[in-house]
Amino acid sequence: MTYDPTNIFAKILKGELPSHKVYEDDTALVMLDIFPQSKGHTLVIPKAASRNLLDADPMALSAVMPLVQRVAKALQTVTKADGIRLAQFNEAPAGQTVFHLHFHLIPxxxxxxxxAHASGRADDAELAQLAKDLAAAL
Incomplete structure (x- = not known):
């Protein structure tokens, strides 16, 4: 399987589609999932083009993982969650639905x-406020 540069996350990274952005730097974009599994479900999307963990550049992974940890800590503080689930899927049989490497942080x-993933769309006003709160915590 090859990377498709027209996937939805690639379009979001290019600014072609909107998102509830929490944070962005040279390595990644952090945004809220609009179909959350729980309040605060956040995505960390590396900017380096890769389909998933299986074809990712190890240097890109090492650059983004400290951010994943930082976001997890901020997310737990802001949402007052009892725990944070980290999930990452590789290919459709494993549950991957967007074929650009990304990490789910689920309170x-x-x-x-x-x-259930993608079972209901979150309220945009609530997502916008949560994105602001998370950005301030980062």
Whole structure:
């Protein structure tokens, strides 16, 4: 399988599609998932073009992982989550639906089951406020 530069995350990275951006630097874009599994579901999307972990440049991975950790800590502080799930999928049989490497940071709350991925679209006003709160925490 090869990387498709017209995938939705590539378009977001190029500014062709909107997102609820939390943070951006030379290595990655951090944004909220519009179809969250829980309140605060955040995506860290490396800017380096790769389909997933299997074809990613190891240097790109080493550059983005400290940001994944930083976002996880801020996310737990802002959402007051009891835990943070880190998920990353490689190819369709494993659950990957957007074929650009990305990391899911999903807040987990004691006694509350995670929702199904893409089961419902979040409210844009709530996402915008949460993006501001997370950006301030970073």
């Amino acid at each position: 987990a709350y004691e006694g509350t089951a995670l929702g």
